[in-house]
Amino acid sequence: MVMILSEEQQLLKDSAKLLLSENAPISALRAMRDSGEDHMPELWSKMSEAGWPGIVIPDAYSGLEFGYVGAGVVLEEMGRTLALSPFLSSAVVAASLINQLGSEQQKEKYLPGIASGELTAVLAADETGFFDLDDISTSATSTDNGYTLSGNKRGVIDGHNADLLLVVTNGEEGMSVFAIEKDTAGVSCETRLIVDSQRAADISLEAVAVTKEALLGSLGDASSALEFTIDVAAACSAAEMLGISIETFERTVGYLKEREQFGNKIGTFQGLQHRAAQLFAEIEVSKSAVLAALQALDENSEKRSVLASMAKAKCAKVVRNATEEGVQMHGGIGMTDEFDIGFFMKRAAVCRQAYGDYHFHANRFAELRGY
Incomplete structure (x- = not known):
């Protein structure tokens, strides 16, 4: 393992530094906060134009397949300017879960949209506020047409602006993940301002009916x-x-x-x-x-x-x-x-x-x- 960046990774780091310094200085975060906004859509458009949402997504699904070191150098530069975007939550975390767990049809359905920045997805897992995946009570009950989900998720970063929720459930079979559109009947979202001027979403699922196609992979196999x-x-x-x-x-x-x-x-x-x-x-x-x-x-x-x-x-x-x-x-x-x-x-x-x-x-x- 060579503990240095490759030439391509260094070029990405340099281009990220330039894009973020020009489009997301600390003054932009201050202006966003003072205006009452909670995200930076123009910055996300710039990042999408640069192809960043597809960095970890395979080429087969319209991604760049540049790897996690590539994602890391972008995130390091984002940390330096405190840039707000769904890059980590959607393009890295959610995309990785779909790529690991989803069927070929599900990958083809979701990953190209995430790679282009047109679709944002978030992991809705924690229920305690401490990211304790051993304490999940959200359930999925089988029905004739699919499943019914019930439960609550806390502190989902970018959840209020996401198009797709990757909801983690637990049952006798084990842990499962369902891809649910946020405007599905029975899904409600309460947002709250957190200390760094972002918003986190507390998501409730009350008898949310989904088809079998919403299940990523197999039941209890996540x-x-x-x-x-x-x-x-x-x-x-x-x-x-x-x-x-x-x-x-x-x-x-x-x-x-x-x-x-x-x-x-x-x-x-x-x-x-x-x-x-x-x-x-x-x-x-x-x-x-x-x-x-x-x-x-x-x-x-x-x-x-x-x-x-x-x-x-x-x-x-x-x-x-x-x-x-x-x-x-x-x-x-x-x-x-x-x-x-x-x-x-x-x-x-x-x-x-x-x-x-x-x-x-x-x-x-x-x-x-x-x-």
């Missing part, structure tokens, strides 16, 4: 595909947190070089230098952890799950440290809304919880390693 999807979500959300950490660190170091106190640049204070050096070292470790996890996904390595949970757990700790240090080293101005550094702390808080927090993935890592 566990393996869901494990792969957790790996994808963990590694790719870690990549986004890595971008947040890097950008926060660079902004903080820049401030330390400019701010004067007692006639000296505060960057000359040894205590702050030590804290910055420690954070730099932790970010460098995170870079290696994220790239190893993304490469393991592309290679479908047997170490895939271990590396994915390691990357998520590591980046969850580092991004918290990076954003908290960023605010503290900026001093009083770091606590004000007028200064951008606080936006990174808020997004970091959401990313740390998404698809399993530090405790979820640290425990998963320990179990996979036989502890």
